[in-house]
Amino acid sequence: MSALDSLYQQIILEQSKTRTGADLPNDQLQGLHLPAGTGQSHELNPVCGDEITLRVETSPGADGQLVSGIHWAGDGCSISMASASILSELMVGLAVEEVHDLIENFREVMRSRGKLQADEEVLGDAAALSGVSKFPARVKCAMLAWVATENALAQLS
């Protein structure tokens, strides 16, 4: 597989069009009057203009707080949009603690400059983004939605 094909795996090209979770209404981008257990964050990559506003909804579960919904609105390259879509499929239903672990795991892979291969058992479809770590200029694209999720969760407390 060429370096380009390892970056743009079929699953990424598909997810960049599917855009699971990309249903945050325009009139809610400001994130005003969020219900309890909900956090929202806006992230922008000023270098290329990639942008996302992402909302995380949580509800109490048997083992602590669970992520019950992820909704976002964004504009950007296929890597950033696919990453947001994959994240939305991956994280709904997980405990907040598990989500934090996943973000850390993903960040470590992204910062590895191609040395770490993502564990598909852990990261699911996000493992397809492993190839991004060989392209330092694109790591921020892949991280955008994950950073937004982290910052949205930080608002919960």
Added chain:
Amino acid sequence: MVLTSTDHFHDGPLNDVEVLRIRNDFPILDQEVNGQPLVYLDSGATSQKPISVMEAEQEFYEQRNSAVHRGAHTLAVAATDVFEDARATVAAFIGAQENELLWCANATAGLNLLAYSFGNASIGEVSPEARQFAVGPGDEVLVTEMEHHANLVPWQELCRRTGATLKFIPVVDDGSLDMEAAAALFTRRTKVFAFTHVSNVTGVINPVLELTGMAHDVGALVVLDACQSAPHLLLDVKALDVDFAVFSGHKMLAPTGIGAVYGRAELLDAMPPFQTGGSMITTVTMEQASYLPSPQRFEAGTQAISQAVAFAAAVNYLSETGMARIHEWENFLGQRMVVGLEAIEGIRVLGPSAGTARAGLAAFAVDGVHAHDVGQFLDAAGIAVRVGHHCAQPLHRRLGLSASTRASTYLYNTTAEVDAFLAAVAGVRPYFGITGA
């Protein structure tokens, strides 16, 4: 036989054979990127450097390195001589006198120098001759909607500090200025008019003389951002009748860290300094200081000496090749790019359509594929382009985009490179699985 100009040998237009010879002077171009020959189409961001420029800088450090305008030793004199010779060379390159050219780090630094000098003339105790630069409440600074952030944000800040109002001339759909709107925007309130000669996004070449005339009719000072014109066409600041002009060395074969501000001599002599300190003063007491005339007044601290010397080598390289010939060649390459891009399904070229004059660059949007992905795909083919908003967010917003892909040429680009670029662009949408118009 002493040769002062190679123009005797190259009277005709540039052609691919001569460009191939020119490329021998740019070692960086002879390499493979991702297994493909490098096609460098990002000279709008920064140009590559010929051997003569790199040698000029090295020769300075090997033989003459010393602080300029201070010290009585022989090396200091030699360094001062080449430093000031470089000023005369670069000034002559744009049709200016040597006392009308200030060194600065780059065009951004030059525009900030002007905006802060005007600001210093606007606040506190100001000498009578400096009042012509003052702006305040009720005054207007006029820019255009196509400006690079470097020629927008410093003026926003000047207005914020002084209470003046920022206005802009809008662009129409093809990226050119709305000249009807412009005519109405120039009023007696307009104190400063800052605009770009050539758009770094659309390649639009603005009608400088017409705009300068409108500005001078209302008594405004004219600042020209020549960053994208000085490298690519024969620039004559006197013929264009601008009051100030700024440009960057690194976009015109020189090293990074050196640029220049042109100002009419009588204006520079009246303008208050921006940065103050060593090398720009006459007498200093514990309470106050008086200042040298320009250009030293605006060159506080040790300057980028070797870079200035190399800047002169760069403009000599351009002059010897011939600016009119370079302009003509880039016009040919630019038109070939636009014609080729317009023929590819799903490509929207920003700016003037084929057949209309433009600089040798083309920014474009690919329907269904983000610019960042376009750039990545081209990089895999060895083709270096710029992606993003190219430091012109308001213009992109006006054109309904957040980002575009830009290919920009220079004197060392060949017809074959433009064709390789066009062939690669044609493969973008199929690769990303986008079909249809």
